[in-house]
Amino acid sequence: MVWTSRVCFRKYGNFVDNIRLYVRGGSGGMGLPRLGGLGGNGGDVLVVAKKDITLKQIKDKHPNKRFTAGVGSNSCIHALRGAKGEDAQVFAPVGISVTTDNGRILGELNCEGDRLLVAKGGHGGTLHSGFLPSKGQTRQIRLDLKLIADLGLVGFPNAGKSSLLTALSHAKPRIANYPFTTLRPEIGKVMYDDHKQVSVADLPGLIEGAHVNKGMGHKFLKHVERTKQLMFVVDICGFQLASNSPFRSAFETVLLLTKELELYKEELLGKPAILVINKMDLPGAQSHLRELEAHLESQDESSQLSPEDVIPKSLMHFTHIVPVSATTGLGLPLLKSLIRQSLEEQDIIETEGQRGERLLKLRREIPTSSVHSWGFTQLT
Ligand SMILES: Nc1nc2c(ncn2[C@@H]2O[C@H](COP(=O)(O)OP(=O)(O)OP(=O)(O)O)[C@@H](O)[C@H]2O)c(=O)[nH]1
Numbered sequence: 001m002v003w004t005s006r007v008c009f010r011k012y013g014n015f016v017d018n019i020r021l022y023v024r025g026g027s028g029g030m031g032l033p034r035l036g037g038l039g040g041n042g043g044d045v046l047v048v049a050k051k052d053i054t055l056k057q058i059k060d061k062h063p064n065k066r067f068t069a070g071v072g073s074n075s076c077i078h079a080l081r082g083a084k085g086e087d088a089q090v091f092a093p094v095g096i097s098v099t100t101d102n103g104r105i106l107g108e109l110n111c112e113g114d115r116l117l118v119a120k121g122g123h124g125g126t127l128h129s130g131f132l133p134s135k136g137q138t139r140q141i142r143l144d145l146k147l148i149a150d151l152g153l154v155g156f157p158n159a160g161k162s163s164l165l166t167a168l169s170h171a172k173p174r175i176a177n178y179p180f181t182t183l184r185p186e187i188g189k190v191m192y193d194d195h196k197q198v199s200v201a202d203l204p205g206l207i208e209g210a211h212v213n214k215g216m217g218h219k220f221l222k223h224v225e226r227t228k229q230l231m232f233v234v235d236i237c238g239f240q241l242a243s244n245s246p247f248r249s250a251f252e253t254v255l256l257l258t259k260e261l262e263l264y265k266e267e268l269l270g271k272p273a274i275l276v277i278n279k280m281d282l283p284g285a286q287s288h289l290r291e292l293e294a295h296l297e298s299q300d301e302s303s304q305l306s307p308e309d310v311i312p313k314s315l316m317h318f319t320h321i322v323p324v325s326a327t328t329g330l331g332l333p334l335l336k337s338l339i340r341q342s343l344e345e346q347d348i349i350e351t352e353g354q355r356g357e358r359l360l361k362l363r364r365e366i367p368t369s370s371v372h373s374w375g376f377t378q379l380t
């Protein structure tokens, strides 16, 4: 069943994964020259990582997006040392990077409770400053939610990405029989018997025309830029967003996903990818599978026979093609081991590549003349 509504699209478009804030540290308090009293320092502004917080909540709760810390108290006869101003805390989700407006990285918050000072309070008045206080630091900062996962799930809505993640890991994403159930990227961990973990990012469904901002557009695809590998998930029975939109077969959905990735960033097609063919428990799945396999074997020719609007410029080459059923568990143990194998193979290739590069660099750094003279010395 395909269900879609305006509400659904509105929610989908509302997902916030970066936000710009104005932060200002509090000013210091006045010193008391007569008695040598020290003004209190201004409060600081800190970003604190907290679970279950979203950037959208920050936006809704603080529509003007300004955070100002308290001013330090003036020194007075009763309290010669003025109290420090109150700190302002910005509670933000775990996994954000904080940058200044011009892109300088201030830090990252990767664990719950991590704190980052983003605007320092001014100094209270002291003898050195003629008992005059200074102002707090003022800046614009940007909080950017980043997901770093080994694998990114890419698929049309309703293909069963979240179901697959649930079946493979302990994650509990929302699953429902309508498109756009997943509205924001989420990470699950696939655990192996030897305690090895592989992180998988469940992403919102991608739809045809995402590059012209249909659905949620391409904005969440930045998360797959940071994953090591991709996992395409397709429904063996194909996909149709609404009754008035074209029906796409499983093979066409593979082409369309490739095309949307290509339109977002061509380099993404260079990432190793696994193709997961889901819902193999449905009636007629076996015959659809045979058809899909035949198309995949001759991707070049088959794609040329497909409707023109689904054909990408380049084709995706999958390291493994695995038919599964997230519901019955069919093919999942094999998929789990192939995921690991594929990541390990990539690690080996990358390590060898890095070693090769280092060797090449070393060779370039040793001038040829010194090699000759060394050779000469050896000979004499
Ligand atoms: N028969 C069958 N149904 C499945 C299978 N996997 C998922 N489903 C159903 O397909 C529907 C969509 O599943 P989801 O996991 O929410 O799909 P999704 O790809 O995460 O969807 P979005 O988050 O909207 O992109 C749900 O009703 C699931 O129960 C499967 O292997 N077989």
Ligand SMILES: [Mg+2]
Pocket (backbone or CB within 6 Å): 161, 162, 163, 173, 174, 175, 181, 182, 202, 203, 204
């Ligand atoms: Mg989902």
